[in-house]
Amino acid sequence: GQQVMQIPQYQHVQEGEDFTTYCNSSTTLSNIQWYKQRPGGHPVFLIQLVKSGEVKKQKRLTFQFGEAKKNSSLHITATQTTDVGTYFCAGLLLKGAQKLVFGQGTRLTINP
Amino acid sequence: SAVISQKPSRDICQRGTSLTIQCQVDSQVTMMFWYRQQPGQSLTLIATANQGSEATYESGFVIDKFPISRPNLTFSTLTVSNMSPEDSSIYLCSVARANYGYTFGSGTRLTVV
Numbered sequence: 001g002q003q004v005m006q007i008p009q010y011q012h013v014q015e016g017e018d019f020t021t022y023c024n025s026s027t028t029l030s031n032i033q034w035y036k037q038r039p040g041g042h043p044v045f046l047i048q049l050v051k052s053g054e055v056k057k058q059k060r061l062t063f064q065f066g067e068a069k070k071n072s073s074l075h076i077t078a079t080q081t082t083d084v085g086t087y088f089c090a091g092l093l094l095k096g097a098q099k100l101v102f103g104q105g106t107r108l109t110i111n112p
Numbered sequence: 113s114a115v116i117s118q119k120p121s122r123d124i125c126q127r128g129t130s131l132t133i134q135c136q137v138d139s140q141v142t143m144m145f146w147y148r149q150q151p152g153q154s155l156t157l158i159a160t161a162n163q164g165s166e167a168t169y170e171s172g173f174v175i176d177k178f179p180i181s182r183p184n185l186t187f188s189t190l191t192v193s194n195m196s197p198e199d200s201s202i203y204l205c206s207v208a209r210a211n212y213g214y215t216f217g218s219g220t221r222l223t224v225v
Contacts, residue, residue, distance in 0.1 A: 046213075
């Protein structure tokens with residue numbers, strides 16, 4: 001079946017360091033979405049990328065969608081303790097029923 | 113984005129019993145989605161609930177175990193039937209919003225003992 005692979009599974013950084021998580025789909029996606037889940041919370045939508053090669057920024061967060069619409073990345077510059085949480089990518093399949101497939105998530109912890 | 117009220121927020125249940133989880137959305141939506149998130153894991157889609165038709169279940173999930181109701185465009189329930197400890201998980205409902213991704217309920221943390 002369709003899979004969305006995400007790495008790394010865990011990342012621990014010092015506050016102020018950068019962080020990147022990568023997402024790769026086995027099939028071409030209609031769009032890719034990113035979510036953040038704080039410990040004990042539910043996933044919260046961050047952004048959606050639709051176009052091939054698209055790049056979007058939200059303050060210190062930069063999101064990219066690959067040219068083939070199969071991979072994506074999230075980069076956080078100069079992490080802060082408020083960035084702690086698990087970041088999930090989720091791909092909306094190009095064909096068939098509307099179904100959002102989540103990656104495994106990257107759990108980010110930060111040493112202040 | 114949509115506001116979803118999900119309840120109960122948590123429950124501890126005896127094995128063999130059933131629990132019904134409710135989700136109320138503040139606006140009408142065509143599809144509602146039910147996910148399961150096991151501790152420390154990703155989200156797995158259980159089923160898609162459309163108003164006026166039977167839910168569509170994903171591989172590994174069956175209607176007898178996870179019956180879903182969708183009586184109108186703002187409400188849905190998921191029942192976890194004949195529970196076992198393996199059903200201990202967080203269950204989340206969600207709705208899609210064009211250009212705004214999915215909005216999730218706050219989740220139901222289920223522990224089966």
